[in-house]
Amino acid sequence: xxxxxxxxxxxxxxxxxxxxxxxxxxxxxxxxxxxxxxxxxxxxxxxxxxxxxxxxxxxxxxxxxxxxxxxxxxxxxxxxxxxxxxxxxxxxxxxxxxxxxxxxxxxxxxxxxxx
Amino acid sequence: xxxxxxxxxxxxxxxxxxxxxxxxxxxxxxxxxxxxxxxxxxxxxxxxxxxxxxxxxxxxxxxxxxxxxxxxxxxxxxxxxxxxxxxxxxxxxxxxxxxxxxxxxxxxxxxxxxxxx
Numbered sequence: 322x323x324x325x326x327x328x329x330x331x332x333x334x335x336x337x338x339x340x341x342x343x344x345x346x347x348x349x350x351x352x353x354x355x356x357x358x359x360x361x362x363x364x365x366x367x368x369x370x371x372x373x374x375x376x377x378x379x380x381x382x383x384x385x386x387x388x389x390x391x392x393x394x395x396x397x398x399x400x401x402x403x404x405x406x407x408x409x410x411x412x413x414x415x416x417x418x419x420x421x422x423x424x425x426x427x428x429x430x431x432x433x434x435x436x
Numbered sequence: 437x438x439x440x441x442x443x444x445x446x447x448x449x450x451x452x453x454x455x456x457x458x459x460x461x462x463x464x465x466x467x468x469x470x471x472x473x474x475x476x477x478x479x480x481x482x483x484x485x486x487x488x489x490x491x492x493x494x495x496x497x498x499x500x501x502x503x504x505x506x507x508x509x510x511x512x513x514x515x516x517x518x519x520x521x522x523x524x525x526x527x528x529x530x531x532x533x534x535x536x537x538x539x540x541x542x543x544x545x546x547x548x549x550x551x552x553x
Contacts, residue, residue, distance in 0.1 A: 354539075354540075354541075363544075363546065364527065364543040364546075365543075366542075369539055369540065371539070376539070377539075377540065410479065412481065414481075416539070424473075424483035424485075424486045425471075425483065425541060426483065427473075427480065427481035427483075429480045430479055430480065430481075432479075
């Protein structure tokens with residue numbers, strides 16, 4: 322398996338534009354997580370899905386953020402409109418089950434810069 | 437609420453030195469999982485180890501070893517004979533096995549390890 326695949330690797334956009342980040346989890350993994358990493362706040366969970374259903378979105382910072390998982394092999398995180406404070410590295414991770422022996426597998430991340 | 441504290445923000449050592457990264461966690465749950473991840477300069481997060489709360493056995497994997505002590509809520513990570521390639525940010529994380537936080541990982545702030553040649 323190719324692991325968790327995220328696209329794009331880098332995204333530079335202007336304030337006010339819509340940004341869509343994409344994630345393909347490992348086949349067979351039932352859990353998908355979106356994390357954000359910043360210098361100030363470290364790694365924080367935004368939302369996670371189980372069997373394509375959002376379970377906890379309490380980490381989503383505000384209504385400008387939305388996430389979907391239309392099927393088991395694809396998820397998106399959308400920011401509309403984007404703001405400079407959204408600049409961060411966004412990670413997607415998947416897991417066969419919470420606490421799985423192989424841990425959570427993270428993608429390579431998307432580095433988002435909003436200017 | 438869960439909390440993970442990595443008190444050492446940065447550690448600098450010379451190659452071949454042993455180094456221990458500290459991790460202290462807080463949770464009221466009795467069933468939980470602890471993790472260590474490595475983030476090299478390239479930015480990806482690499483899984484190193486997972487431990488569940490019922491298994492306090494220490495573990496060794498090559499130059500890496502982990503010491504889990506429930507009595508002190510600590511899960512420390514030791515690198516023996518460090519190498520330049522060990523230079524990275526290391527994260528300790530806590531995951532719960534039940535309740536509304538099921539599946540979520542709470543990360544520590546990370547420890548930046550620099551190994552000088």
